[in-house]
Amino acid sequence: KIKEPTQVLEATVKIIAEPDKKEYYQNLLVEAREDEFLSERSEKLTRILIRAELSKDFEYGEKIKINCQPETVKNSGSEFDYKMYLAKDEIYYLCKKAKIEKTNLIEENLYFYFIKIRKILEEKIDQAIPQPEASLANGILFGGNRLSEEKQDIFSKTGMTHIVAVSGYNVTIIAQYLMLLGIWLGFWRKQAFYFAFLGIIIFLAMIGFPSSAVRAGVMGLLILWAIKNGRLANADNALILAGGVMLLINPLLLRWDIGFQLSFLATLGLIKMGPFWERFLIGKPKLLGLVEIVLMTVSAQIFVLPILIYNFKLLSVVSLLANLAVLPIIPFAMLLSFLTALGGLIFPLLGQIFGYSAYFLLKYVIEAVEWMSGFDWAFLEINNFSVAGVIFWYAGLFWLVKKINTKKDAF
Structure with missing residues (x-):
């Protein structure tokens, strides 16, 4: 069972996939510690999909400061099962409205290059x-x-x-x-x-x-x-x-x-x-x-x-x-x-x-x-x-x- 978020997530997180740009916004996939937004002591990293404006450029490996209220993924009532679509990639949480601040820090690895x-x-x-x-x-x-x-x-x-x-x-x-x-x-x-x-x-x-x-x-x-x-x-x-x-x-x-x-x-x-x-x-x-x-x-x-x-x-x-x-x-x-x-x-x-x-x-x-x-x-x-x-x-x-x-x- 997926736990419901109990608090605002305010942390520095890393973008772990290339930004997925849509027509009016972009999705950023990040990893955050569970104890930063769930009411339990766990340093386990979990994936969160964040919606961001197109006006800012982000890249894989970049570290950003975010302030948002995570929510569990839910279906909107259409035939498409968005919840299970994201679950296959182990994504169970969304941040639809997030304050994002760039840190100009990037974790470089082989994929990055x-x-x-x-x-x-x-x-x-x-x-x-x-x-x-x-x-x-x-x-x-x-x-x-x-x-x-x-x-x-x-x-x-x-x-x-x-x-x-x-x-x-x-x-x-x-x-x-x-x-x-x-x-x-x-x-x-x-x-x-x-x-x-x-x-x-x-x-x-x-x-x-x-x-x-x-x-x-x-x-x-x-x-x-x-x-x-x-x-x-x-x-x-x-x-x-x-x-x-x-x-x-x-x-x-x-x-x-x-x-x-x-x-x-x-x-x-x-x-x-x-x-x-x-x-x-x-x-x-x-x-x-x-x-x-x-x-x-x-x-x-x-x-x-x-x-x-x-x-x-x-x-x-x-x-x-x-x-x-x-x-x-x-x-x-x-x-x-x-x-x-x-x-x-x-x-x-x-x-x-x-x-x-x-x-x-x-x-x-x-x-x-x-x-x-x-x-x-x-x-x-x-x-x-x-x-x-x-x-x-x-x-x-x-x-x-x-x-x-x-x-x-x-x-």
Whole structure:
């Protein structure tokens, strides 16, 4: 049972995650001692989510003085269970009105410096590429949806939010990009595995190792390991073990963490559909791995679609078309965006040159998505998709996967 706060919290606390900026405010996640706001003697640290104004800039590791009345998290009466959504991350208290004073003290650690590096790279991209293309570049490189609400809406309607998903649902796809990029750069397959492995670790570090992305990263690395050892078809046991360990540590993930559900199912889709696509691609042109990227993404989307419909009540009719039109561009947009940031660090003009090339690819992505979202039939609202519908979908899907994978002579 969560204890009710009995006194005002007046203390110096540390920000333990990057500020989550909304349209009109920002959320700061801090840790405070329980005896500072509960009527008991306990030096145990507990998490509190503080609402702050957008006018002040805060950063991970910063120490701030706060004065507020904490309250337990409660639901507002809507269908969304905000209480359990925060509970999965061990957040049980809020401060909606807090007086905050900056101390100019920062506790620096390894994560702090990785985040600093990412912010510098983001700034170089912002300097070399105009908006909204710069926001898209930073999103596909570092995760997180930096686009305006209007642009987020069109990406949602076309089923393309996975390329900039905060949850890390697309980490398995990013791992594929990195593996194929390594091969394209001239690495052997084994070397490309280590290249992609290192890339995922650096990616997670630069976004601050949020728990949802770490879980997705584990699954992405699992896929890489299976591909490296030629055991993709038999990787489902390892996936179930990894998922089981995560649920043992935090059982709330199963019901309240959509990111966990999407990451697990996307990875399962890659494992189950992988052998089928491998047979399909025998003797066919690979186009630098772009065909493989599209097919693997389609596999992931087929497996996550019912969860997306159930939670967001939306079905993108143009999703497949949008993915076919956009996904082949993404690896090159990622590479040029990264070279833009790296070039900007070395010599500003070099960043501008790469940024100019990246801009046209990013602009194509945005305009293609905007164009497809403009159709009246681009998406359907589905408000009556029940748990039974989800179960029926997966029962049919696993029957189909089993059938096509037992046909060894297919294609």
